Amino acid sequence: MTPRRLAAIVAGDICGYSHLMQLDEEGTHARVKRIQRDLIEPSIAEHHGRLVKTTGDGFFAIFDSPVEAVRCGVVIQQNLTGRNASLPRDHRIEFRIGVNLGDVIIEADDIYGDGVNIASRLESIAEPGQVFISGGIYEQIKHKLVCGYESLGDRKVKNITDPIRVYRVLPDPAAFNRARKRRESILIFLLSLLLLAIAGGALWYLLPQPLGRVRNQALTRLSPDVSQALPGRQSAPPAPARHDAARQDRLPVLATPVLQQPPSQQAAAPVAPPQPAPAVQEPEMNTLRGGTFMMGSNEDSSEKPVHHVTIKPFAISRYPISVREWNECAAAKACAFLATGKGDAPVTNVSWSDSKQFAGWLAGVTHKPYRLPTEAEWEFAARGGTQTRYWWGDDLRPDMANCKGCTDVAALEQAPRIGSFKPNPFGLYDMGGTVDQWVEDCWHKNYGGAPTDGSAWTESDCGSHVIRSGSWKNDPRYVRPANRDSYDTSVRYPTHGFRIALSP
Incomplete structure (x- = not known):
C-alpha cells in the first residue's frame, strides 16, 4: 500500500523567472542554485522539514509541524528581502510561498494529493515576498507564532472544487494592527464626510430662508391644538427681538472671531506641572x-x-x-x-x-x-x-x-x-x-x-x-x-x- 501521512506542505516558486533568465541566463541560474544551497535547504533542515524536490524555479518541502513549516517560509522570505535590498528591482529573485495542511501520498522523490495541489495554488496567488497559508494551517498556528495574519476570505482556485480560506502571514506582529487601524481610519474618514454632508444639507435648508417662514413651517408641523396654544399664534407678528430669539434657538451657533489681547491684558493661564517620565526598571x-x-x-x-x-x-x-x-x-x-x-x-x-x-x-x-x-x-x-x-x-x-x-x-x-x-x-x-x-x-x-x-x-x-x-x-x-x-x-x-x- 502506498504510504500516506498528514503533513504541512510548503510550495515555493520564483516570480518572473523567465524574465530573469532572459536578462542573464547564466547569472540567474548560478544565483538560484546558490539560494537553494545556502538558504532554502539549510532553512528547511533547521526547521525539521524535508526537501522533497526542486523544480528549477521552485521547491516543495514537507514538515511534521505546521508551526515549523510557516516559520521556515517566513525565514526564507525575510532572508531574501535582505539579499535583494541592494539589487535593482528587475534583478531581484523573489519567491511566492504557499503552505497547506493535507493528507499526502509520499514516494521517494515526490508527493501527491489534493494537499499538495492546494499548497501549489496558494503559492500561485501569493504576492512576491509573501507567505499565504490555508485555513487549516491558520487554525494550527494562530496562537503559536509571533506573527500577524490577514484574512483574505475564501478563494476559488484552479482545479480545486471547494473554495479555500486564505490568510496572509504578516511577520511583523504589529503589521496586522497597523493594517486594521488603517482600515478603521478610512471608515472613520468616510463617516466624517457623510456627517459633514448631512450638516451641510441642514445649513442649506435653514440659512437661505426668511426666519418667519422657517418658524411658520416648523409650527405647521405641530398638531393644531399645540400650535393654537402657542403664544402669539393669533396675534400680530412677533417683535424683532422674538425673531432674534427664535433665530438663536433654531440656527447653529457659529464661532465668533476673538481679537487677541495684548499679553499685558491677558489673564495668566494655569500651567500644569511637568509630569515625571514613567519609571523604567533598568537591566542589571x-x-x-x-x-x-x-x-x-x-x-x-x-x-x-x-x-x-x-x-x-x-x-x-x-x-x-x-x-x-x-x-x-x-x-x-x-x-x-x-x-x-x-x-x-x-x-x-x-x-x-x-x-x-x-x-x-x-x-x-x-x-x-x-x-x-x-x-x-x-x-x-x-x-x-x-x-x-x-x-x-x-x-x-x-x-x-x-x-x-x-x-x-x-x-x-x-x-x-x-x-x-x-x-x-x-x-x-x-x-x-x-x-x-x-x-x-x-x-x-x-x-x-x-x-x-x-x-x-x-x-x-x-x-x-x-x-x-x-x-x-x-x-x-x-x-x-x-x-x-x-x-x-x-x-x-x-x-x-x-x-x-x-x-x-
Whole structure:
C-alpha cells in the first residue's frame, strides 16, 4: 500500500523567472542554485522539514509541524528581502510561498494529493515576498507564532472544487494592527464626510430662508391644538427681538472671531506641572575594568587571525534581555512587537534592528548611553579573563551552558529562564548558550583589518551583523567565546536575542 501521512506542505516558486533568465541566463541560474544551497535547504533542515524536490524555479518541502513549516517560509522570505535590498528591482529573485495542511501520498522523490495541489495554488496567488497559508494551517498556528495574519476570505482556485480560506502571514506582529487601524481610519474618514454632508444639507435648508417662514413651517408641523396654544399664534407678528430669539434657538451657533489681547491684558493661564517620565526598571549591569586580551582562535577561518585587543572600561548586562524587559519597550510603543512567554525567559525572535530599537528606547528614557556591545567587548566579557576553549576550561562540562548536548534537559521550544546556569568569572550569565546574541559590528569573514581598540567594526550599509553565543538549540562548539556567526540585519529568528552595554 502506498504510504500516506498528514503533513504541512510548503510550495515555493520564483516570480518572473523567465524574465530573469532572459536578462542573464547564466547569472540567474548560478544565483538560484546558490539560494537553494545556502538558504532554502539549510532553512528547511533547521526547521525539521524535508526537501522533497526542486523544480528549477521552485521547491516543495514537507514538515511534521505546521508551526515549523510557516516559520521556515517566513525565514526564507525575510532572508531574501535582505539579499535583494541592494539589487535593482528587475534583478531581484523573489519567491511566492504557499503552505497547506493535507493528507499526502509520499514516494521517494515526490508527493501527491489534493494537499499538495492546494499548497501549489496558494503559492500561485501569493504576492512576491509573501507567505499565504490555508485555513487549516491558520487554525494550527494562530496562537503559536509571533506573527500577524490577514484574512483574505475564501478563494476559488484552479482545479480545486471547494473554495479555500486564505490568510496572509504578516511577520511583523504589529503589521496586522497597523493594517486594521488603517482600515478603521478610512471608515472613520468616510463617516466624517457623510456627517459633514448631512450638516451641510441642514445649513442649506435653514440659512437661505426668511426666519418667519422657517418658524411658520416648523409650527405647521405641530398638531393644531399645540400650535393654537402657542403664544402669539393669533396675534400680530412677533417683535424683532422674538425673531432674534427664535433665530438663536433654531440656527447653529457659529464661532465668533476673538481679537487677541495684548499679553499685558491677558489673564495668566494655569500651567500644569511637568509630569515625571514613567519609571523604567533598568537591566542589571556588571561593570568591567577593561584590559588587553587575545581575541579569536584557530578553530575556524572566521575566527582568524588571533590578535591583541585592548578594551576600555564599560558595563554589560548581567543577563540577556528578558521578555519582561522587552515588553516594557513594547508597551511604550518603541519596540515592534509584544513578546510571548514567561517574563524571566530571554526575549527571542529579535532582529538586529529590533535590538537597536530597544537600546535606543532605553537610552532615551534613562538618559544613559545604552547600546549594543561591540564584538570585541562581547568576547572579552564572555571569556571572563580566561583564554581557554570555554570560560571554564578546554573540555566540555555538563550543566555549564544551555546548549544542545550540554545538559540532560530535553530541548524546549523556548529557552528556560535567564540565569539558569552558572555565571562566568565576571559574574555574567548565559555568555554561551541560551540565546544567540546580537552585537554592534557588521559581519566580516575574518579579522583581517579589524580594529584593535575594542570599537565596533561597521559600515554605513552592511546587510548582515555579527551574532554570538550560540543558543539552546545549537551544539557545544557554538558556546565557545571565540565562536562567531552572522545573520541578516532585519530578519527575526526564534533563537536570536541580545544583551546591552553601557559606556562610562
